[in-house]
Amino acid sequence: AQSVTQLDSHVSVSEGTPVLLRCNYSSSYSPSLFWYVQHPNKGLQLLLKYTSAATLVKGINGFEAEFKKSETSFHLTKPSAHMSDAAEYFCVVTGGNAGNMLTFGGGTRLMVKP
Amino acid sequence: KAGVTQTPRYLIKTRGQQVTLSCSPISGHRSVSWYQQTPGQGLQFLFEYFSETQRNKGNFPGRFSGRQFSNSRSEMNVSTLELGDSALYLCASSSQAGVYNEQFFGPGTRLTVL
Numbered sequence: 001a002q003s004v005t006q007l008d009s010h011v012s013v014s015e016g017t018p019v020l021l022r023c024n025y026s027s028s029y030s031p032s033l034f035w036y037v038q039h040p041n042k043g044l045q046l047l048l049k050y051t052s053a054a055t056l057v058k059g060i061n062g063f064e065a066e067f068k069k070s071e072t073s074f075h076l077t078k079p080s081a082h083m084s085d086a087a088e089y090f091c092v093v094t095g096g097n098a099g100n101m102l103t104f105g106g107g108t109r110l111m112v113k114p
Numbered sequence: 115k116a117g118v119t120q121t122p123r124y125l126i127k128t129r130g131q132q133v134t135l136s137c138s139p140i141s142g143h144r145s146v147s148w149y150q151q152t153p154g155q156g157l158q159f160l161f162e163y164f165s166e167t168q169r170n171k172g173n174f175p176g177r178f179s180g181r182q183f184s185n186s187r188s189e190m191n192v193s194t195l196e197l198g199d200s201a202l203y204l205c206a207s208s209s210q211a212g213v214y215n216e217q218f219f220g221p222g223t224r225l226t227v228l
Contacts, residue, residue, distance in 0.1 A: 043118070043204065044219040090157065100147050100208055100215060101170045104157035
């Protein structure tokens with residue numbers, strides 16, 4: 001069994017300030033973890049993925065995430081927010097015999113103030 | 115390469131009717147997964163098909179069914195529609211069925227049940 005908890009449903013930051021979106025996971029297997037972004041009326045786009053290689057994962061658009069097994073966390077960060085980062089972000093887990101069956105967190109809506 | 119395409123993009127039906135949604139994966143991709151996105155339940159896995167065989171199924175009633183054709187295109191069908199079936203239905207494709215596969219999402223079909 002696996003599950004994902006995104007600790008904040010909404011996060012608001014000012015443009016140019018750091019972004020932190022928090023995610024905790026639970027998995028009976030060695031997990032694969034992903035962050036996806038969804039802009040309004042668009043499909044989901046993969047930001048980055050962790051698949052048991054380096055624990056610090058770099059993604060697109062300056063985002064990165066660190067896998068911490070001891071804390072069962074996979075928080076998403078970005079040093080400086082841009083207006084175009086405003087969107088909904090999903091932390092996702094899969095693993096074991098789940099194959100391509102992704103388990104999504106509830107999502108975090110990121111708002112960026114000018 | 116063309117991305118994942120879903121048709122139709124928008125659909126309005128009434129309770130009791132049935133509906134068929136279509137998904138064309140990226141060329142060469144053989145795995146197609148379906149997800150339901152609602153404000154209340156978030157993103158939930160419906161089922162995955164690989165080489166015309168259902169590999170995984172989520173926790174949805176039997177009214178939800180799907181199939182995959184030899185060209186990897188997939189359809190999902192919902193019979194006896196209920197108001198709660200109103201949702202964005204997302205399709206994702208990947209090159210193979212397995213744990214470490216990036217899934218590419220289509221823009222979705224927005225179904226409204228009146």
